[in-house]
Structure formats: structure tokens, C-alpha cells
Amino acid sequence: MDIRPLALDGLYEIQPRRFGDSRGYFSETFKREALRAYGIDFEPIQDNESLSSRLGTLRGLHFQAPPQAQAKLIRAVIGRIYDVVVDIRAASPSYGQWLGLELSAEQGNQLFVPAGFAHGFMTLEPRCLIAYKVDAPYAPQCEGALRWADPDLGIEWPDVGTPAHLSDKDRQAGYFADFDSPFSGEG
Template sequence: MEFHSTKLRDIYLVQLELARDNRGFFARTFCTEEFAAYGLETNYPQHSISFSARRGTLRGLHYQRDPHAEAKLVRCTQGAILDVVIDIRLDSPTYRRWQEFELSSVNGHQLYIPKGFAHGFQTLSNNAEVNYLISTAYKPESAHGIRYNDPAFGISWPLPVTEISERDLSWPDFSSGPSTVHSTASGLEV
């Protein structure tokens, strides 16, 4: 695997190294030793999958508040998505900045998202499937999010939104309260 740093501190785009032969290819998608060498999370007790039938579906932007903040390793295994992450760590030099990444079954890229980032995506194809390795079990009481069109960020999604949950439409403006912010130093929300 190749780990590429991004414009956002602690986010990595992970490129698979394919061993090809006449049967196709083989690649590692995770290696504890390699992730540890970069100081990344290596324990993922929860593995999840999402499937979105319609192009333009929007999921997110989600995160879990402390003490259940989560790191994620995200990979699109069918179709294509535009993945967006926002740094919501108060003491980060990239606080409130966001970046987008195209993840697809063709490019095979994975995105490492540490604790303290909101994460969401829009499907660029029909029948998009996304796999997640997640460092913490889901805790509904800690689940929170940022609305996809929150004016604090001005994210320009590539397609009209065809499907979105009521919950994702109802997140309050990010600037309306400090309770949604995570600190990198203490690991505690403020």
C-alpha cells in the first residue's frame, strides 16, 4: 500500500499495490504493521457496508462525538463516490477545511479518516457500495452530523441530490453551537 498525505492534516489517501497475473490481481487492503508505521489506527472492531441504488444519493456528513469518536478506513467496492471530509478539531491547523476524493471500484483508493472529522459522500454512479472499517462501535447517543449544504463550508456537490435521509437534512448549522467540535490534543469534545 502507498500512503499519500492530503491537504488536511492526518487524512491519508491509501493506494493499493496490485499484484497482477493472468487471473486478475491480488492486493492487501489493510496491514496492521503498515498502518502503525504511519501512526494510524490499527484496531477496527466494526466493519460496515452501505449500498446506494441511485446516482446522486448523499450520505452524511457524519461523525461520533467523544468519548465514542471514530477513525474510519473507507473504500468504494462497487461504482463510484465523491467522498468529503471536514476537519472539526478545534486545535488543528486545518480546522473547518474540507477536501473531496473520488473513490471507485476502478481506482481502488481508500481513505483513512481519523477521529475528529465529519465524513460523507455522494454517489457518482448507480449501485454504489462502500465498505468501512470503523475503530469504535456505533453509539446512537454520540452520533452527530453536518448538513450537506451547511453555509459554513460551501461544499459544491457534483450532482443534484436524488436521495438523502430526513436526519441528514435536519442537522443544525455548524456555527450554531460549539458542541460539535473535537480537540486533537485531549481527544475530548468541547
């Protein structure tokens, strides 16, 4: 497993090895000890998946606040997405900064996102199946969202040739300028 730190503290791109032959390949997509050896303490308790059937489907930017804040390990099982995270840890030097990374089933790469980041993605092709492990259960009383196209965040979403397909909840998410972070520490 190749683990590479990214520009914002706590984010990692993880590239599991694939062992292939004429039948296809085998890959260990999660290996707790490999993450621990790199200083990542992640104890997932739940696996989630989402299927987006349309090109340009946008989900996010979502987070869960303490005491049910979630770290996530995200990967594309089918298709390609542009995955985006925003640092919402108030004391972080990168507070309010974002990072985007393409995840694809073909490449097999993953993104580790610690608690204290808002997360979202846009599908880059139709029919994308996304799987992610989380270390805390879903808690509706702790959920929050930021507007995906907030000009203060300045996220450069890909142009996929079609308007973003959003849920009503994501369409109504709040702006970063009005956001009061529940994440006081650096993470």
C-alpha cells in the same frame, strides 16, 4: 501499499497494490503494520458497508463524539463516490475546512479519516457499495451530523445531473455556525 498524506492533518489516501493476471487481481486492502510504519495507529474493531442504489445518493456529514469517536478507513467496493470530510477538531488549524476525494472500485484507493472529522459521500454512479473499517462501535448517543450543503462550509459537491437523494436525518442536520465541537484537541 502507497500511503499519501493529504492537505488536512491526519488524512491519508491509501493505495493498496494489486497483483493481476488473466483471472483478475489480488490485493491486501488492510495491513496494520504498513499503516503503523507510516505513523497511523488504527485498530479497527468493526467492518461496515452501505449500498446506495441511486446516482446522487448523499450520506452525511456524520461523526461520533467522544468517548465513542471513530476513525475510519473507507473504500468503494463497487462504483465511485465523492468522499468528503470536514475538520471539526476545535483546536486544529484547519478547523471548518473540508477535503473531497474520489474513491472508486476501479482505482482501489482508500481514505483514512481520524476521529475529529465529519464524513459524508455522494454516489457518482448508480449501485455503489462502500466498505469501511471503524475503531469504535456505533453509539447512537454520540452520533452527530452537519448539513451537507451548509454555505459556511462551502463544499463543492459534484453536479451529477440529479438532485441529491438524502435521508430525513441528513436533510435536518444542523449548520456549522451553530456547531459546538466535542473535539477540543487537535487530534
